[in-house]
Amino acid sequence: xxxxxxxxxxxxYDNAETSLKEEAELRAYFESExxxxxxxxxxxxxxxxxxxxxxxxxxxxxxxxxxxxxxxxISVAAVAVLMVGFFIPNWGSEIxxxxxxxxxxxxxxxxxxxxxxxxSNTFNEGASSFGTLSLASENFNIGLEKASHITEFSEITNRxxxx
Amino acid sequence: MKQADFVSxxxxxxxxxxxxxxRLLVSREEAxxxxxxxxxxxxxxxxxxxxxxxxEAFSMTMTKNFCLDRLKSKQAQNLKIVHSNYTDNNSSxxxxxxxxxxxxxxxxxxxxxxxxxxxxxxxxxxxxxxFSEIAKMLDMNETAIRVNLSRARxxxxxxxxxxxxxxxx
Numbered sequence: 001x002x003x004x005x006x007x008x009x010x011x012x013y014d015n016a017e018t019s020l021k022e023e024a025e026l027r028a029y030f031e032s033e034x035x036x037x038x039x040x041x042x043x044x045x046x047x048x049x050x051x052x053x054x055x056x057x058x059x060x061x062x063x064x065x066x067x068x069x070x071x072x073x074i075s076v077a078a079v080a081v082l083m084v085g086f087f088i089p090n091w092g093s094e095i096x097x098x099x100x101x102x103x104x105x106x107x108x109x110x111x112x113x114x115x116x117x118x119x120s121n122t123f124n125e126g127a128s129s130f131g132t133l134s135l136a137s138e139n140f141n142i143g144l145e146k147a148s149h150i151t152e153f154s155e156i157t158n159r160x161x162x163x
Numbered sequence: 164m165k166q167a168d169f170v171s172x173x174x175x176x177x178x179x180x181x182x183x184x185x186r187l188l189v190s191r192e193e194a195x196x197x198x199x200x201x202x203x204x205x206x207x208x209x210x211x212x213x214x215x216x217x218x219e220a221f222s223m224t225m226t227k228n229f230c231l232d233r234l235k236s237k238q239a240q241n242l243k244i245v246h247s248n249y250t251d252n253n254s255s256x257x258x259x260x261x262x263x264x265x266x267x268x269x270x271x272x273x274x275x276x277x278x279x280x281x282x283x284x285x286x287x288x289x290x291x292x293x294f295s296e297i298a299k300m301l302d303m304n305e306t307a308i309r310v311n312l313s314r315a316r317x318x319x320x321x322x323x324x325x326x327x328x329x330x331x332x
Contacts, residue, residue, distance in 0.1 A: 016312035041324045044265035049288045057181035059195050061202045
Protein backbone atom coordinates (compact mmCIF):
# COMPACT_ATOMS: atom_id res chain seq x y z
CA UNK A 1 0.00 0.00 0.00
CA UNK A 2 2.71 2.38 1.07
CA UNK A 3 4.67 1.52 -2.04
CA UNK A 4 1.72 2.24 -4.25
CA UNK A 5 1.28 5.58 -2.59
CA UNK A 6 4.96 6.44 -2.97
CA UNK A 7 4.89 5.56 -6.64
CA UNK A 8 1.96 7.84 -7.19
CA UNK A 9 3.70 10.59 -5.31
CA UNK A 10 6.83 10.11 -7.37
CA UNK A 11 4.89 10.51 -10.56
CA UNK A 12 3.37 13.70 -9.26
CA TYR A 13 6.81 14.74 -8.09
CA ASP A 14 8.28 14.32 -11.55
CA ASN A 15 5.56 16.53 -12.93
CA ALA A 16 6.26 19.12 -10.22
CA GLU A 17 2.76 18.81 -8.86
CA THR A 18 3.56 17.72 -5.33
CA SER A 19 3.03 20.01 -2.37
CA LEU A 20 5.76 20.67 0.16
CA LYS A 21 4.12 18.23 2.54
CA GLU A 22 4.11 15.42 0.00
CA GLU A 23 7.71 16.10 -0.81
CA ALA A 24 8.55 15.85 2.86
CA GLU A 25 6.82 12.47 2.88
CA LEU A 26 8.92 11.31 -0.04
CA ARG A 27 12.07 12.53 1.61
CA ALA A 28 11.18 10.69 4.78
CA TYR A 29 10.52 7.50 2.83
CA PHE A 30 13.86 7.59 1.02
CA GLU A 31 15.73 8.34 4.19
CA SER A 32 14.36 5.21 5.83
CA GLU A 33 16.08 1.87 5.41
CA UNK A 34 13.41 -0.12 3.57
CA UNK A 35 13.41 1.48 0.14
CA UNK A 36 12.07 -0.79 -2.55
CA UNK A 37 14.73 -2.07 -4.96
CA UNK A 38 13.25 -0.60 -8.11
CA UNK A 39 13.10 2.84 -6.50
CA UNK A 40 16.66 2.65 -5.22
CA UNK A 41 17.95 5.03 -7.86
CA UNK A 42 15.88 7.84 -6.39
CA UNK A 43 17.60 7.49 -3.10
CA UNK A 44 20.83 9.46 -3.70
CA UNK A 45 18.79 12.35 -5.06
CA UNK A 46 16.71 12.80 -1.94
CA UNK A 47 19.66 12.11 0.29
CA UNK A 48 21.64 14.72 -1.57
CA UNK A 49 18.85 17.24 -1.15
CA UNK A 50 18.58 16.75 2.57
CA UNK A 51 22.31 16.76 2.99
CA UNK A 52 22.93 19.95 1.08
CA UNK A 53 20.35 21.58 3.29
CA UNK A 54 22.81 21.33 6.13
CA UNK A 55 25.63 23.27 4.55
CA UNK A 56 26.33 26.48 6.39
CA UNK A 57 27.97 29.77 5.81
CA UNK A 58 30.65 30.12 8.44
CA UNK A 59 32.65 33.15 7.40
CA UNK A 60 32.33 36.36 9.39
CA UNK A 61 31.15 39.46 7.66
CA UNK A 62 32.81 42.71 8.73
CA UNK A 63 29.96 45.06 9.48
CA UNK A 64 31.34 48.57 9.86
CA UNK A 65 29.26 51.07 11.69
CA UNK A 66 29.62 54.60 10.37
CA UNK A 67 29.38 56.37 13.70
CA UNK A 68 32.93 57.75 13.42
CA UNK A 69 31.95 59.97 10.52
CA UNK A 70 30.23 62.51 12.76
CA UNK A 71 33.28 62.91 14.99
CA UNK A 72 35.49 63.59 12.00
CA UNK A 73 33.43 66.61 11.05
CA ILE A 74 33.42 68.15 14.53
CA SER A 75 37.04 69.29 14.19
CA VAL A 76 36.28 70.85 10.83
CA ALA A 77 33.37 72.75 12.33
CA ALA A 78 35.54 73.97 15.20
CA VAL A 79 38.17 75.33 12.80
CA ALA A 80 35.47 77.09 10.78
CA VAL A 81 34.10 78.78 13.89
CA LEU A 82 37.60 79.94 14.86
CA MET A 83 38.22 81.39 11.40
CA VAL A 84 34.97 83.33 11.55
CA GLY A 85 35.99 84.61 14.95
CA PHE A 86 39.33 85.87 13.62
CA PHE A 87 38.17 87.58 10.50
CA ILE A 88 34.97 89.17 11.71
CA PRO A 89 35.80 90.36 15.25
CA ASN A 90 33.24 93.16 15.59
CA TRP A 91 30.24 92.01 13.71
CA GLY A 92 27.68 94.70 13.05
CA SER A 93 29.35 97.65 14.84
CA GLU A 94 30.57 100.52 12.70
CA ILE A 95 33.20 102.99 13.92
CA UNK A 96 31.52 106.22 15.16
CA UNK A 97 33.01 109.69 15.70
CA UNK A 98 32.66 111.41 19.06
CA UNK A 99 29.97 113.78 17.79
CA UNK A 100 27.65 110.87 16.97
CA UNK A 101 27.36 109.75 20.58
CA UNK A 102 24.70 111.11 22.93
CA UNK A 103 25.73 114.05 25.15
CA UNK A 104 25.72 111.81 28.22
CA UNK A 105 28.11 109.36 26.62
CA UNK A 106 30.29 112.24 25.47
CA UNK A 107 30.42 113.60 29.01
CA UNK A 108 31.32 110.23 30.38
CA UNK A 109 34.03 109.85 27.79
CA UNK A 110 35.57 113.23 28.65
CA UNK A 111 35.46 112.50 32.37
CA UNK A 112 37.21 109.19 31.89
CA UNK A 113 39.79 110.88 29.73
CA UNK A 114 40.39 113.46 32.43
CA UNK A 115 40.74 110.88 35.15
CA UNK A 116 43.19 108.86 33.10
CA UNK A 117 45.24 112.02 32.42
CA UNK A 118 45.47 112.72 36.15
CA UNK A 119 46.56 109.17 36.78
CA SER A 120 49.29 109.43 34.19
CA ASN A 121 50.47 112.74 35.73
CA THR A 122 51.01 111.16 39.12
CA PHE A 123 52.82 108.33 37.40
CA ASN A 124 55.13 110.87 35.77
CA GLU A 125 55.88 112.42 39.17
CA GLY A 126 56.80 109.04 40.46
CA ALA A 127 59.07 108.57 37.51
CA SER A 128 60.91 111.87 38.22
CA SER A 129 61.59 110.85 41.84
CA PHE A 130 63.13 107.71 40.35
CA GLY A 131 65.45 110.10 38.52
CA THR A 132 66.93 111.37 41.87
CA LEU A 133 67.44 107.76 42.90
CA SER A 134 69.41 107.10 39.77
CA LEU A 135 71.61 110.17 40.56
CA ALA A 136 72.30 108.74 44.01
CA SER A 137 73.24 105.39 42.52
CA GLU A 138 75.68 107.18 40.19
CA ASN A 139 77.39 108.76 43.21
CA PHE A 140 77.63 105.32 44.74
CA ASN A 141 79.34 104.03 41.67
CA ILE A 142 81.88 106.85 41.83
CA GLY A 143 82.52 105.98 45.48
CA LEU A 144 83.08 102.34 44.55
CA GLU A 145 85.61 103.32 41.92
CA LYS A 146 87.52 105.34 44.50
CA ALA A 147 87.44 102.40 46.86
CA SER A 148 88.99 100.22 44.16
CA HIS A 149 91.78 102.82 43.82
CA ILE A 150 92.46 102.37 47.50
CA THR A 151 92.70 98.57 47.24
CA GLU A 152 95.12 98.95 44.35
CA PHE A 153 97.19 101.33 46.42
CA SER A 154 97.27 98.91 49.34
CA GLU A 155 98.44 96.10 47.03
CA ILE A 156 101.33 98.19 45.81
CA THR A 157 102.37 99.10 49.36
CA ASN A 158 102.26 95.37 50.28
CA ARG A 159 104.64 94.58 47.43
CA UNK A 160 106.95 97.37 48.47
CA UNK A 161 106.97 96.09 52.03
CA UNK A 162 107.91 92.55 50.82
CA UNK A 163 110.85 93.96 48.99
CA MET B 164 19.13 49.49 12.92
CA LYS B 165 21.84 48.15 15.20
CA GLN B 166 24.32 45.43 14.33
CA ALA B 167 22.56 42.90 16.54
CA ASP B 168 19.19 43.60 14.92
CA PHE B 169 20.70 43.19 11.50
CA VAL B 170 22.38 39.92 12.39
CA SER B 171 19.16 38.49 13.77
CA UNK B 172 17.40 39.62 10.61
CA UNK B 173 19.79 37.87 8.23
CA UNK B 174 20.53 34.86 10.43
CA UNK B 175 17.62 32.71 9.17
CA UNK B 176 18.55 32.99 5.51
CA UNK B 177 22.26 33.64 5.25
CA UNK B 178 22.92 29.93 4.77
CA UNK B 179 20.31 29.80 2.04
CA UNK B 180 22.02 32.67 0.27
CA UNK B 181 25.31 30.84 0.55
CA UNK B 182 23.91 27.56 -0.75
CA UNK B 183 22.27 29.22 -3.72
CA UNK B 184 25.51 31.03 -4.51
CA UNK B 185 27.40 27.77 -4.23
CA ARG B 186 24.93 26.00 -6.49
CA LEU B 187 25.50 28.59 -9.18
CA LEU B 188 29.18 29.39 -8.75
CA VAL B 189 30.22 25.83 -7.80
CA SER B 190 33.40 26.79 -5.98
CA ARG B 191 33.11 27.28 -2.25
CA GLU B 192 35.40 30.31 -2.12
CA GLU B 193 33.48 32.08 -4.85
CA ALA B 194 30.25 31.40 -3.04
CA UNK B 195 31.65 32.72 0.22
CA UNK B 196 32.77 35.92 -1.49
CA UNK B 197 29.39 36.33 -3.13
CA UNK B 198 27.57 35.81 0.16
CA UNK B 199 29.76 38.35 1.90
CA UNK B 200 29.16 40.81 -0.90
CA UNK B 201 25.42 40.38 -0.64
CA UNK B 202 25.31 40.67 3.13
CA UNK B 203 27.41 43.83 2.97
CA UNK B 204 25.08 45.27 0.36
CA UNK B 205 22.17 44.56 2.68
CA UNK B 206 24.03 46.16 5.57
CA UNK B 207 24.75 49.29 3.57
CA UNK B 208 21.07 49.62 2.73
CA UNK B 209 19.89 48.64 6.17
CA UNK B 210 17.68 51.69 6.51
CA UNK B 211 15.85 50.77 3.34
CA UNK B 212 15.45 47.04 3.80
CA UNK B 213 13.32 47.53 6.89
CA UNK B 214 10.61 48.78 4.57
CA UNK B 215 10.62 45.61 2.48
CA UNK B 216 7.93 43.12 3.29
CA UNK B 217 10.05 40.09 2.63
CA UNK B 218 13.75 40.65 3.10
CA GLU B 219 14.49 36.98 2.56
CA ALA B 220 12.88 36.81 -0.87
CA PHE B 221 14.56 40.08 -1.76
CA SER B 222 17.95 38.73 -0.73
CA MET B 223 17.46 35.54 -2.70
CA THR B 224 16.61 37.53 -5.82
CA MET B 225 19.69 39.64 -5.21
CA THR B 226 21.82 36.53 -4.84
CA LYS B 227 20.49 35.04 -8.04
CA ASN B 228 21.16 38.22 -10.00
CA PHE B 229 24.57 38.72 -8.45
CA CYS B 230 25.70 35.16 -9.23
CA LEU B 231 24.39 35.24 -12.79
CA ASP B 232 26.23 38.51 -13.35
CA ARG B 233 29.31 36.93 -11.90
CA LEU B 234 29.08 33.97 -14.26
CA LYS B 235 28.47 36.20 -17.22
CA SER B 236 31.47 38.39 -16.52
CA LYS B 237 33.64 35.35 -15.99
CA GLN B 238 32.61 33.92 -19.33
CA ALA B 239 33.23 37.24 -21.02
CA GLN B 240 36.77 37.23 -19.68
CA ASN B 241 37.06 33.63 -20.80
CA LEU B 242 38.24 32.81 -17.31
CA LYS B 243 36.27 30.05 -15.78
CA ILE B 244 37.66 29.14 -12.40
CA VAL B 245 34.96 26.61 -11.63
CA HIS B 246 36.12 23.08 -12.06
CA SER B 247 33.17 21.96 -14.15
CA ASN B 248 35.12 22.55 -17.35
CA TYR B 249 37.80 20.20 -16.21
CA THR B 250 37.85 17.62 -19.01
CA ASP B 251 40.29 15.02 -17.97
CA ASN B 252 38.77 11.69 -18.74
CA ASN B 253 41.61 9.71 -17.24
CA SER B 254 39.72 9.37 -14.04
CA SER B 255 41.66 11.23 -11.41
CA UNK B 256 41.62 10.13 -7.83
CA UNK B 257 39.15 12.86 -7.06
CA UNK B 258 36.78 11.58 -9.70
CA UNK B 259 37.08 8.00 -8.66
CA UNK B 260 36.21 8.94 -5.14
CA UNK B 261 33.27 10.96 -6.32
CA UNK B 262 32.01 8.20 -8.57
CA UNK B 263 31.95 5.84 -5.65
CA UNK B 264 29.86 8.31 -3.79
CA UNK B 265 26.43 8.36 -5.35
CA UNK B 266 25.69 11.74 -3.90
CA UNK B 267 28.59 13.04 -5.91
CA UNK B 268 26.68 11.95 -8.98
CA UNK B 269 23.72 14.02 -8.06
CA UNK B 270 25.89 17.06 -7.53
CA UNK B 271 27.56 16.43 -10.91
CA UNK B 272 24.21 16.03 -12.62
CA UNK B 273 22.96 19.22 -11.09
CA UNK B 274 26.03 21.08 -12.29
CA UNK B 275 25.08 20.19 -15.84
CA UNK B 276 21.57 21.57 -15.59
CA UNK B 277 20.78 24.95 -17.15
CA UNK B 278 21.09 27.82 -14.66
CA UNK B 279 17.38 28.50 -14.48
CA UNK B 280 16.62 24.89 -13.56
CA UNK B 281 19.49 24.80 -11.09
CA UNK B 282 18.04 27.77 -9.25
CA UNK B 283 14.56 26.31 -9.20
CA UNK B 284 15.67 22.89 -7.95
CA UNK B 285 17.79 24.60 -5.31
CA UNK B 286 14.92 26.76 -4.11
CA UNK B 287 12.30 24.06 -4.20
CA UNK B 288 13.95 20.75 -3.36
CA UNK B 289 16.68 21.96 -1.07
CA UNK B 290 15.35 25.14 0.52
CA UNK B 291 11.70 24.03 0.25
CA UNK B 292 10.14 27.30 -0.68
CA UNK B 293 6.54 27.58 -1.80
CA PHE B 294 5.87 27.98 -5.50
CA SER B 295 4.41 31.41 -4.84
CA GLU B 296 7.58 32.48 -3.04
CA ILE B 297 9.79 31.17 -5.82
CA ALA B 298 7.63 32.99 -8.34
CA LYS B 299 8.23 36.23 -6.46
CA MET B 300 11.96 35.65 -6.15
CA LEU B 301 12.49 34.81 -9.78
CA ASP B 302 9.82 37.09 -11.19
CA MET B 303 8.27 34.20 -13.15
CA ASN B 304 4.79 32.72 -13.12
CA GLU B 305 4.13 29.50 -11.25
CA THR B 306 3.35 27.45 -14.33
CA ALA B 307 6.70 28.23 -15.88
CA ILE B 308 8.38 27.28 -12.64
CA ARG B 309 6.54 23.96 -12.51
CA VAL B 310 7.49 23.19 -16.08
CA ASN B 311 11.15 23.95 -15.43
CA LEU B 312 11.15 22.01 -12.20
CA SER B 313 9.54 19.02 -13.82
CA ARG B 314 12.13 19.04 -16.58
CA ALA B 315 14.97 19.31 -14.10
CA ARG B 316 13.64 16.50 -11.93
CA UNK B 317 13.15 14.25 -14.91
CA UNK B 318 16.67 14.95 -16.16
CA UNK B 319 18.17 14.20 -12.77
CA UNK B 320 16.16 10.99 -12.44
CA UNK B 321 17.02 9.86 -15.94
CA UNK B 322 20.73 10.39 -15.51
CA UNK B 323 20.69 8.85 -12.09
CA UNK B 324 18.82 5.88 -13.46
CA UNK B 325 21.43 5.42 -16.19
CA UNK B 326 24.28 5.63 -13.74
CA UNK B 327 22.54 3.28 -11.43
CA UNK B 328 21.77 0.56 -13.94
CA UNK B 329 24.91 0.69 -16.09
CA UNK B 330 27.43 2.31 -13.86
CA UNK B 331 28.43 4.71 -16.62
CA UNK B 332 27.99 8.39 -16.83
